[in-house]
Amino acid sequence: MKKKNCLTMLCLIVLIGLLTSCSKKEQSSNASEEKAATANAPAAPATPIDPNTVASISGTVKFDGAAPKPAKIDMSQDPACKGTNQAENIVVSDGDLANVFVYVKDGLGNRGFDVPKDPVVIDQQGCKYHPHVLGVMTGQNLEIKNDDQTTHNIHPTPKDNREWNESQPPSAAPIEKSFAREEVMLPVKCNQHPWMKMYINVIKNPFYAVTDKNGKYEIKGLPPGTYTIAFVQEKLGEQTQQVTLAPKDSKTIDQTFKAGAAAGSM
Amino acid sequence: MSLPVGDLQRSPRQVDLRSLAMPYNRGLHRFAVFTASVTFLLLVAGALVTSNDAGLSVPDWPTTFGSIYKIPHMVGGVKFEHGHRMLAELVGLLTIILALWTWRAEPRRWMRYLGLGALAAVVIQGVLGGITVLFYLPPAISTAHAAVAQTFFCIAVSIALFTGHRWVEEQPRVEFDFTRPRLVTLTLLSIVVLYVQLILGAMFRHHGLGWWPHVANSVIVALVLTWTGVRAISVYSNIRAVKKAAVILLGLLVCQLCLGFMAFATRVAWGHDAAQPELPMVISTVAHVAVGALLLATAVVLAIQVWRHVPVAFEERVAGTQGKPVAA
Numbered sequence: 001m002k003k004k005n006c007l008t009m010l011c012l013i014v015l016i017g018l019l020t021s022c023s024k025k026e027q028s029s030n031a032s033e034e035k036a037a038t039a040n041a042p043a044a045p046a047t048p049i050d051p052n053t054v055a056s057i058s059g060t061v062k063f064d065g066a067a068p069k070p071a072k073i074d075m076s077q078d079p080a081c082k083g084t085n086q087a088e089n090i091v092v093s094d095g096d097l098a099n100v101f102v103y104v105k106d107g108l109g110n111r112g113f114d115v116p117k118d119p120v121v122i123d124q125q126g127c128k129y130h131p132h133v134l135g136v137m138t139g140q141n142l143e144i145k146n147d148d149q150t151t152h153n154i155h156p157t158p159k160d161n162r163e164w165n166e167s168q169p170p171s172a173a174p175i176e177k178s179f180a181r182e183e184v185m186l187p188v189k190c191n192q193h194p195w196m197k198m199y200i201n202v203i204k205n206p207f208y209a210v211t212d213k214n215g216k217y218e219i220k221g222l223p224p225g226t227y228t229i230a231f232v233q234e235k236l237g238e239q240t241q242q243v244t245l246a247p248k249d250s251k252t253i254d255q256t257f258k259a260g261a262a263a264g265s266m
Numbered sequence: 267m268s269l270p271v272g273d274l275q276r277s278p279r280q281v282d283l284r285s286l287a288m289p290y291n292r293g294l295h296r297f298a299v300f301t302a303s304v305t306f307l308l309l310v311a312g313a314l315v316t317s318n319d320a321g322l323s324v325p326d327w328p329t330t331f332g333s334i335y336k337i338p339h340m341v342g343g344v345k346f347e348h349g350h351r352m353l354a355e356l357v358g359l360l361t362i363i364l365a366l367w368t369w370r371a372e373p374r375r376w377m378r379y380l381g382l383g384a385l386a387a388v389v390i391q392g393v394l395g396g397i398t399v400l401f402y403l404p405p406a407i408s409t410a411h412a413a414v415a416q417t418f419f420c421i422a423v424s425i426a427l428f429t430g431h432r433w434v435e436e437q438p439r440v441e442f443d444f445t446r447p448r449l450v451t452l453t454l455l456s457i458v459v460l461y462v463q464l465i466l467g468a469m470f471r472h473h474g475l476g477w478w479p480h481v482a483n484s485v486i487v488a489l490v491l492t493w494t495g496v497r498a499i500s501v502y503s504n505i506r507a508v509k510k511a512a513v514i515l516l517g518l519l520v521c522q523l524c525l526g527f528m529a530f531a532t533r534v535a536w537g538h539d540a541a542q543p544e545l546p547m548v549i550s551t552v553a554h555v556a557v558g559a560l561l562l563a564t565a566v567v568l569a570i571q572v573w574r575h576v577p578v579a580f581e582e583r584v585a586g587t588q589g590k591p592v593a594a
Contacts, residue, residue, distance in 0.1 A: 078341040
């Protein structure tokens with residue numbers, strides 16, 4: 001009977017081992033598949049844009065109503081997280097709304113665009129993500145740095161891209177990643193410091209911007225045409241405007257989000 | 267109708283009950299109680315992981331940051347996640363010892379198999395915990411992890427009960443049940459509705475379902491448990507083991523409903539948009555999980571005590587056979 005017990009235990013241990021190795025293999029094979037898919041995907045050839053006709057849009061995004069008071073964040077559970085911190089879900093200063101992702105949602109047709117070779121940088125500093133909202137093109141590299149004296153983990157929770165979760169100790173080499181598919185307001189969190197949240201916006205064209213603390217944005221280099229411009233805020237949702245740009249046009253497009261607006265389209 | 271077993275000269279149960287006579291193993295019983303107590307702490311530790319959103323703060327499994335034995339810097343979410351893992355390893359070890367000890371020391375064959383069942387449950391639970399980490403907390407797996415956790419806790423409590431002094435050495439006071447529905451049916455129904463409630467609650471906590479199914483089912487749970495508890499106390503108050511379990515069941519039910527209200531308020535009503543897990547939410551939700559586990563275990567204990575002390579009357583077993591004798 002003792003032999004039987006030992007055999008059962010051994011079988012269970014082997015089963016757990018196999019399960020673990022299988023899942024690890026699956027993850028790594030998924031990762032390599034996605035990398036290969038990103039690298040080998042026949043990128044649509046970049047359509048030349050005449051630099052002499054390009055137009056631009058700029059403007060200010062406003063918040064209409066009483067701005068919510070940002071919640072104070074308690075970082076005492078990790079002594080390495082120093083300084084003050086507050087929630088960045090709705091950042092309003094004198095009615096100007098920061099961290100709104102503005103991009104050309106429609107109107108570019110089947111144009112292809114070169115993916116920038118320079119990576120977009122995310123910095124973890126003071127147990128916060130810098131920036132809180134960013135844009136990146138599909139296939140463009142993201143470089144994630146840790147400038148804190150504590151271990152973070154970076155955990156995007158996408159709907160249309162592959163999920164991953166990696167730890168990054170202090171002074172570790174930057175982590176390089178990219179996303180293969182378009183996805184707006186892709187949440188990223190740190191499970192070690194649950195207040196750390198940010199959003200990555202992955203789109204196929206280079207025509208995007210994020211509003212600064214004064215609610216301002218600017219998108220340059222647009223070919224003439226009629227476009228749908230989308231304004232996306234993590235809590236307030238998406239709003240759109242149509243704009244027609246003539247050659248060398250420079251138009252101002254402002255947008256206003258109302259307090260209490262539901263994020264219906266998110 | 268209540269009478270000690272010694273008086274049941276012609277009862278077919280008499281032989282069964284005498285066959286239970288065996289020496290009480292104090293060491294095994296105390297070890298079983300200790301294992302069940304540590305398991306309860308493990309449930310609390312697991313609830314802390316979920317409430318603090320720390321489930322993936324250690325991204326690998328079965329290693330922790332690549333190591334089998336090194337203890338990581340216990341800050342942030344890591345202290346919850348790795349603390350839970352260390353406690354789980356302890357419970358795993360205790361369960362192996364308990365299963366081996368039961369196998370060697372227990373004269374009751376079914377107890378030996380119960381020990382093995384506990385071991386199987388703890389292994390399944392460990393694997394589910396690992397899978398949920400490796401696959402980024404899929405709601406179905408995380409819910410299964412929560413459900414098997416409380417199933418294992420109930421098994422551990424049952425082993426502690428079956429190895430106890432009263433169970434092993436005392437002659438049970440028996441009173442036949444002629445009421446409808448049978449008390450044993452009510453106790454089993456209580457376990458079923460509590461288990462459904464556990465799954466609905468876990469699905470909500472792990473983002474697989476909204477809050478309303480759990481809240482709606484709480485009305486059914488409250489009604490069924492109140493019915494069971496009140497019936498047990500009002501009809502069988504002279505059977506101490508049944509009355510005690512029923513009183514505890516009703517007390518825990520009241521406590522659990524209050525905690526459920528607090529958890530709803532702090533998490534759904536006020537805390538749905540919180541920037542981080544807030545202390546009132548963490549305390550109320552963890553307490554709600556812990557008392558829920560105690561409630562389920564109490565319902566199991568009550569069912570066992572009812573099965574032992576309030577057997578279904580013999581007439582019930584021949585019902586429908588028009589008086590023809592059947593094997594009981």
